[in-house]
Amino acid sequence: MRGNCYIPSGCSVSGIMSESGRRQDGNAIIKSIALMHDRANGLGGGFAAYGIYPRRSDLYAFHMMFDDMAAKERCEEHFKDRFDIVLDEAMPTRPGGAYEEETSGRWGERGVQPIINPPVLWRYFMDVPEDKTKFVSDREYVVGEVMEINSTIDGAFVASSGKNMGAFKGVGYPEDIGVFYKLGEYKAYIWTAHGRFPTNTPGWWGGAHPFCLLDWSIVHNGEISSYGINKRYLEPFGYKLELRTDTEVVAYLFDLLVRRHKLSIELAAKVLASPFWDDIDRMPDRERRIATALRQVYGGALLNGPFSIILGHSRGMVGFNDRIKLRPMTCARKDDMLYMSSEESAIREISPDLDEVWSPRAGTPVIGELDEGVA
Amino acid sequence: MAATSELPPEFIVKIDYDRCRRCKRCVMNCSFGCMHFTDRVVPEHKLCVACQRCVTYCPEHAITVTKNELAYKENANWSPELRKNILKQAETGGILLVGMGNPRDYPILWDHLLIDACQVTNPSIDPLREPMELRTFLGRKPDRLEFVERDDGEIDLATEIEPQVRLDVPVIFGAMSYGAVSLNVHRSLVMAAARSGTLMNTGEGGLHRELYPYAGNVIVQVASGRFGVHSEYLNTSAMVEIKIGQGAKPGIGGHLPGEKVDEDISKTRMIPVGSDAISPAPHHDIYSIEDLSQLIYAIKEATDYEKPVSVKISAVHNVAAIASGIVRAGADVVTIDGFRGGTGAAPMVIRDNVGIPIELALAAVDQRLRDEGIRNNASIICAGGIRSSGDMAKAIALGADAVVIGTAALVAMGCRICQKCYTGNCAWGIATQRPELVRRLDPQVGSARLSNLLTAWSLELKEILGSLGVNSIESLRGSRERLRGVGLDSQTLELLGVKPAGVGQ
Ligand code: SF4
Ligand code: SF4
Numbered sequence: 001m002r003g004n005c006y007i008p009s010g011c012s013v014s015g016i017m018s019e020s021g022r023r024q025d026g027n028a029i030i031k032s033i034a035l036m037h038d039r040a041n042g043l044g045g046g047f048a049a050y051g052i053y054p055r056r057s058d059l060y061a062f063h064m065m066f067d068d069m070a071a072k073e074r075c076e077e078h079f080k081d082r083f084d085i086v087l088d089e090a091m092p093t094r095p096g097g098a099y100e101e102e103t104s105g106r107w108g109e110r111g112v113q114p115i116i117n118p119p120v121l122w123r124y125f126m127d128v129p130e131d132k133t134k135f136v137s138d139r140e141y142v143v144g145e146v147m148e149i150n151s152t153i154d155g156a157f158v159a160s161s162g163k164n165m166g167a168f169k170g171v172g173y174p175e176d177i178g179v180f181y182k183l184g185e186y187k188a189y190i191w192t193a194h195g196r197f198p199t200n201t202p203g204w205w206g207g208a209h210p211f212c213l214l215d216w217s218i219v220h221n222g223e224i225s226s227y228g229i230n231k232r233y234l235e236p237f238g239y240k241l242e243l244r245t246d247t248e249v250v251a252y253l254f255d256l257l258v259r260r261h262k263l264s265i266e267l268a269a270k271v272l273a274s275p276f277w278d279d280i281d282r283m284p285d286r287e288r289r290i291a292t293a294l295r296q297v298y299g300g301a302l303l304n305g306p307f308s309i310i311l312g313h314s315r316g317m318v319g320f321n322d323r324i325k326l327r328p329m330t331c332a333r334k335d336d337m338l339y340m341s342s343e344e345s346a347i348r349e350i351s352p353d354l355d356e357v358w359s360p361r362a363g364t365p366v367i368g369e370l371d372e373g374v375a
Numbered sequence: 376m377a378a379t380s381e382l383p384p385e386f387i388v389k390i391d392y393d394r395c396r397r398c399k400r401c402v403m404n405c406s407f408g409c410m411h412f413t414d415r416v417v418p419e420h421k422l423c424v425a426c427q428r429c430v431t432y433c434p435e436h437a438i439t440v441t442k443n444e445l446a447y448k449e450n451a452n453w454s455p456e457l458r459k460n461i462l463k464q465a466e467t468g469g470i471l472l473v474g475m476g477n478p479r480d481y482p483i484l485w486d487h488l489l490i491d492a493c494q495v496t497n498p499s500i501d502p503l504r505e506p507m508e509l510r511t512f513l514g515r516k517p518d519r520l521e522f523v524e525r526d527d528g529e530i531d532l533a534t535e536i537e538p539q540v541r542l543d544v545p546v547i548f549g550a551m552s553y554g555a556v557s558l559n560v561h562r563s564l565v566m567a568a569a570r571s572g573t574l575m576n577t578g579e580g581g582l583h584r585e586l587y588p589y590a591g592n593v594i595v596q597v598a599s600g601r602f603g604v605h606s607e608y609l610n611t612s613a614m615v616e617i618k619i620g621q622g623a624k625p626g627i628g629g630h631l632p633g634e635k636v637d638e639d640i641s642k643t644r645m646i647p648v649g650s651d652a653i654s655p656a657p658h659h660d661i662y663s664i665e666d667l668s669q670l671i672y673a674i675k676e677a678t679d680y681e682k683p684v685s686v687k688i689s690a691v692h693n694v695a696a697i698a699s700g701i702v703r704a705g706a707d708v709v710t711i712d713g714f715r716g717g718t719g720a721a722p723m724v725i726r727d728n729v730g731i732p733i734e735l736a737l738a739a740v741d742q743r744l745r746d747e748g749i750r751n752n753a754s755i756i757c758a759g760g761i762r763s764s765g766d767m768a769k770a771i772a773l774g775a776d777a778v779v780i781g782t783a784a785l786v787a788m789g790c791r792i793c794q795k796c797y798t799g800n801c802a803w804g805i806a807t808q809r810p811e812l813v814r815r816l817d818p819q820v821g822s823a824r825l826s827n828l829l830t831a832w833s834l835e836l837k838e839i840l841g842s843l844g845v846n847s848i849e850s851l852r853g854s855r856e857r858l859r860g861v862g863l864d865s866q867t868l869e870l871l872g873v874k875p876a877g878v879g880q
Contacts, residue, residue, distance in 0.1 A: 223497035225844040227880070228856025236748045261519040264530075274847075276506050286531060290522075293536055297516045297751065299849035305497045306844075323846065324505055326498055 011209070011221035012039035012174075012342045013329075015192040015310040016350075017317040020336040021374035023051050026183025028350045029191035034099055034175035035349045036342060040195030044208035045177040046169025048160070048217035048312050049188035057164035059086055059125040060142055064158060065205050066120040071155030078153055082145060083126040091121035092182050099175035115172045115180040119205050123166070139214055139259065146213060147240045157206035162215030165314060169194075169208040177208075189370070192312045194219035210312070211251045214259070217312040220247040221342055222327045225305030233300030250309055253301050265311075265318055269365035271298040273323050310340050316369040325362035332357040338368040382462055386425050387443050388418035394437035401429035401438060406802040406812055407795070426793040428802035460723070471723040474796030474806065476623050476715045476760070476782060479727050483715075484734035484863070485766045489876055491857040493844035500846055502837035508847040509833060511777055513614065513754040514539040514683040515707040537707065538683050540613045542777055543572025544833045545848060546767060548825075549758055549781025550596050550618065550687070552578030554631045554640045554652065555719035555796070556785075557813040560805055561586060563788055563821030568592040570822065571829040574613055576779075577603075579629065579654060581643040587611050594685065597674065599628060600654035602644040609677050614708065617670060619658070620689035622716030622733070622759035624725045629654040635799055635808045668704035675705070683707035683754075690714060690736030690759065691729075695743035702744060702753040709753050710779070711736050716759025717782040719806055720797030733760045734773065738871045741774025741853060764835035773871065774853040787828045788821045856880060 014032045018024065029047060053061055060083075066072040079085060098114040128138040136144070146158045160167035165188075168181040174195040194209035210217040224230065224246035231241045231249060237260075239252045250272070257268040271294050275283075280291045295302070306326030311318040319340040321329050332339040332347045333356045339347040344357060360366045388409065395416060402410040409422035410429060423440060430438050447455045460471055493499040500507070514537055521533040548564045561583060564575035569592045576594040581603015586593070595612040597604050609615055620626065631652040641648040661667050671684050685708035686701045688694065698709045713733020718726065737757045744750040757770040758779030767778045786792065789803035796806035804815030840846060843857055851857065859876040860868045868875055 223844075225493065225497050226850035226854060228854035229850060229852060231856070232745060232853050236745050236750070263520070263522075267522070267530075277508055277510050278506065286529065290530070290532055293520055293532055293534070295849070296512050296536065296539060297518075297520050300853065302847060302849045304845035304847060304850035324500070 011197055012036035012195040012346070013193070013219045013221050013308060013310050014341040014346050015190070015219070015312070015317050015319065015339070017190045017338045017368045018336050019338060019368060019371050021051070021189045021370055022336065023187035023189050024191075025185070025187050026178060026191060029193045030099065030175050030178035030183060031101070032341065032346045032350045033178070033193040033195055034101070034173075035346045036195055037173060037175070039197060039342060040173055041197045042173050043171060044169070044194075044196030045172055045174025046167060046194050046208045046210055046219075047174070047178060047181070047183060048165065048167050048190075048192045048210040048212060048219070049183070049186055050165045050190040050215070050312060050314055051188045052166055052186045053125070053164045056087070056125045059127055060161060060163055061166055062124040062126060062158060063091065063160045063166045063168070064122045064124065064156065066122065066157075067155030069120060071153070072120050072122060075149065075153050075156040078149065079124065079126070082129075082132070083124075084129055086125045086127060088122060088124040091123050092185070093118065093121060093180055094182055095180075097176065097180040097182075099173070099179045115170060115176050118170060118180070142214060143255065144238070147238070151240045151242045158212075159206065160210075160212035160217065162212065162217075162314065165212075165215050165217070165312075167210050167212045167217060169210065170205045171208065190312050190317050192217060192219045192310045192317065194221075207245060209247060211245075211247045213251045213255050215312075215314040216251050216254050218247055218251045218254075218309060219312075220250060220307060220309045222307030222309075222322065223305050224249060224303055224307060226303055227305075229300055230303065250303065250311070253303075254311060254313075257298070257301065265316070265367055266365065267294065269318065269320050269367075270294055271301050272303045273320055273363040273365075274302055275363065276323065308342065316367065318365050318367050319360065320365040321360065321362050323363040328359075330357065330359050331366045336371075338366075340366065380421070380463070380466055382421075382459055382466075383445055384420035384423065384443050386423040387420050387441050388423050388429075389439045389441065390416050390418065391435075391437040391439075394435040396435055398434060400432055400434065404428045404432050404802065406800045406807070406809070407798075424793045424795045425791070426795065426802045427791045472720055472797050473723045473726055473794055474718065474720055474798075475792055475794040476717040477726050477730075478794070481714075481732065483760075484732055484867070484871070485760075485762070485769055487861055487863050488734075488769045488871075488873065489859050489861060490765075490768060490772070490839060490843070491859070492842040497844045499844050500841040502834075502841040505841075505846055507837040507840055509542075509544055509836060511542040511545045511848060512539040513542065513685075513708050513756070513776060515753055516751045518748075518751050538681055540574065540683060541572070542574065544829050545771065545775075545777040545836075546761075546829055546832060547573055547594070547756065547777055547779050548575040548784050549716070549779040550576035550578040550594075550616070550621075551719070551781060551785075552580030552596075552602075552631075553583055553643055554580040554635055554808070556806055557804055557808060557816065558583055558585075558639065559813055559816040559818050559821065560785075560788065562818035563816065563825060564784065565589040565592060566818060566822035567825035567829065570826045573829065576616065579618060580631070580640070580652070581645070582608055582611060583639065583643050596687075597670075598654055599656070599658045600652060602646065602652055602654070605645070606677055609674060610682075612678075612682060614683045614685055615674050615678060616685040616687055616708075616710065617658075617667070617674070617706075618687045619661070619667075620687065620691070620712065621718060622689045622712030622714050622730060623718035624721040625689035625691050625714075625730050626656060627721065627725050628656040630720065632799075637808055640808065664700045664704050667701065671705040685710050685756070687712060687758070689716075690731050690733050692731060694731070694736045695739040698740040698755075699743050699747055699749070702749050707753055708756060709740065710756040710758055711740055712779075713737075713757075713759030717785070718796075733757060734770075735867070735870055737770060737775055738773050738855075742872060764832040764839070767832060768836055768839045768851065769858060771848065771851050772854055772858050773873075774855075776852065783828070784825060787824045788816060
């Protein structure tokens with residue numbers, strides 16, 4: 001099922017966050033991404049949601065995709081010695097589910113597309129056994145396991161692996177995928193969504209966005225023209241780039257820079273979409289020193305090419321563009337809510353009366369953070 | 376030798392006497408003594424080296440130089456060149472000396488690599504409208520940065536970054552020693568480097584005092600002969616380079632004949648006037664990697680840890696492991712010199728048969744350093760065989776931080792690659808110390824032509840980046856995904872880390 005070819009794609013992205021940590025169901029994000037129906041072509045859609053498993057928030061929630069029951073068995077055999085499985089169950093889904101509400105005005109042509117032929121979808125709530133973390137942190141251990149499963153267990157794919165969060169993705173229009181996964185029944189303080197327009201047919205559910213590792217999730221519109229060097233930059237750090245898509249490099253780069261190298265999100269964004277030398281040269285001393293050093297040391301992590309990206313993590317949501325803004329992104333605020341989307345209309349669709357709407361400058365990240373004290 | 380040799384002339388010089396106006400300019404211009412004037416110009420074919428000086432300066436375009444197309448009895452095994460070489464050695468009993476780089480028909484892998492471009496899904500970028508960044512820093516970089524929070528709540532860098540040399544264009548002028556080339560060549564190179572924001576390399580003959588003000592654009596070389604090396608010299612630089620090997624003659628030392636050692640060269644090299652300057656094959660204080668490390672740190676001590684230290688090696692079979700050792704020994708930059716790199720003089724048998732192509736050496740070194748997780752610890756400079764901005768872009772995509780041009784720089788100044796550098800008679804004022812010839816190269820003109828070349832290559836590189844849809848050189852560097860091979864066998868492709876053309880991402 002996994003496509004062996006690389007698929008460039010165009011897309012739509014949308015993200016909603018309550019900075020005060022209020023959780024809301026998935027109907028709003030579905031409605032928002034549904035409006036941008038025409039930016040996708042039915043070959044991929046997905047969502048990431050944070051805060052959905054409050055009662056199991058101390059366990060790693062693995063959302064798994066299996067080609068068949070044999071792959072599931074192989075994978076469970078693998079899990080057996082490596083994790084303590086507290087609970088495992090089939091993902092709740094609505095086979096044949098489809099979004100019934102007309103928003104784009106184009107359904108006459110493209111219409112409702114019920115989700116069919118899903119892979120085996122299963123979720124595992126797991127703990128890392130104590131004896132596994134003598135030499136590495138449990139997060140490092142989980143990263144290693146995700147890499148290993150994706151690259152060595154045939155027919156098994158980790159869709160997400162964080163705590164109190166999860167990815168819901170597949171082949172189809174995003175709004176139909178949302179209905180298929182019953183997102184109306186989950187509550188989250190951050191929702192991100194993606195509608196995909198790949199330029200050929202992979203038919204592989206794992207290839208849809210978001211891409212997730214630990215609690216990082218990435219939805220991405222665009223193409224990373226620097227993929228070749230970003231991949232080679234990451235490999236010596238132990239990341240295995242198996243998915244043949246450029247989006248996974250973004251997730252791994254954030255993991256490397258923020259989790260392992262302890263850079264702040266702002267600095268990591270400056271690495272990935274660095275300021276131009278002309279601007280660096282005009283900065284005051286301290287800023288110039290920092291910006292210069294970041295480019296000197298992390299040149300291999302610079303993302304080039306057109307992109308707008310929404311990064312989710314358990315404490316916030318970050319939106320940013322490439323250095324010359326070759327892909328659209330609009331942001332907005334209303335009370336404690338922060339919105340980001342490829343199109344303003346997709347925000348107005350769910351929150352018509354906004355306090356503030358703006359288009360972030362090229363390369364400048366928009367950072368949403370949970371208020372202090374919000375767990 | 377040549378005049379009395381039985382060998383037939385290599386070239387035929389034809390004068391169109393109908394056009395010739397007997398101005399004798401060709402006679403004055405020929406530094407190889409090929410043109411005589413009796414009642415008209417009479418060429419001595421045997422002395423012609425095809426340097427094209429007379430052809431260029433004849434006001435009437437009355438001169439043509441052609442190959443002496445002698446018929447040899449067909450023999451696929453015994454090429455005319457082999458026969459001539461044997462005849463020469465039978466006459467002289469000597470090693471055959473040659474100048475310039477390997478001219479043989481080995482595969483040039485640059486010409487089997489093609490560059491990608493954007494269509495539809497990712498837009499190409501117009502370098503005339505959008506910024507395109509070529510700025511490059513050479514030197515050791517840490518693997519990661521650490522920050523501290525200051526009292527005022529702002530963050531500051533906690534990691535100390537080792538010295539970095541900034542290049543505005545990722546092309547450096549190659550090491551050519553004063554002695555092998557004229558002072559006017561050094562003047563031209565250093566002025567062009569300053570104007571274009573890059574570096575020239577002194578080669579192993581020291582730096583003439585007149586050029587000390589250009590310290591910021593100079594790599595000073597320390598070679599096995601240690602000519603001209605003193606503490607002030609080491610500190611009059613942007614970077615110091617230890618030369619272990621040269622691509623054109625790996626494992627071989629150098630020899631500057633005493634006739635070329637005049638007053639100025641003697642002072643610069645710190646050797647008596649008229650004495651031969653002999654560089655031993657190895658450094659006699661470096662017989663192992665530990666010894667190299669000692670020299671690297673001796674130089675760092677002498678320069679107060681303010682300058683990156685480069686180690687230059689020729690591309691030989693085991694180059695990747697050697698480069699890794701060099702980085703671990705403390706070098707901040709590794710310069711790899713391929714077997715097509717030029718030389719003032721080398722034994723033909725070495726130049727034509729020793730070493731490996733730079734493309735493979737570069738790919739192997741870059742991959743090896745990445746596999747060992749030390750790629751950030753040193754910059755890689757690719758030298759020997761870069762002929763165009765296309766070669767440069769491909770070298771950077773294979774993993775080079777910057778490339779070196781030697782021969783291309785000489786050609787920009789007038790060199791015609793006649794391969795007679797070792798004779799000291801260079802008609803273009805380049806590889807010579809004869810004052811009347813040296814004068815032929817005006818440093819103002821030479822440096823302007825070199826800067827033009829760098830400007831042209833930068834513009835071309837920006838076009839390539841734009842068509843790749845990236846706007847910074849970092850996104851090309853090491854991005855082998857943007858290269859494809861044509862007509863290469865699968866093992867070569869694997870070594871280069873490049874997919875065959877026709878295969879997508
Ligand atoms: S330079 Fe030309 S015109 Fe003058 S003497 Fe020589 S061949 Fe004749
Ligand atoms: S430098 Fe002079 S002698 Fe050497 S190849 Fe060039 S033109 Fe000929």
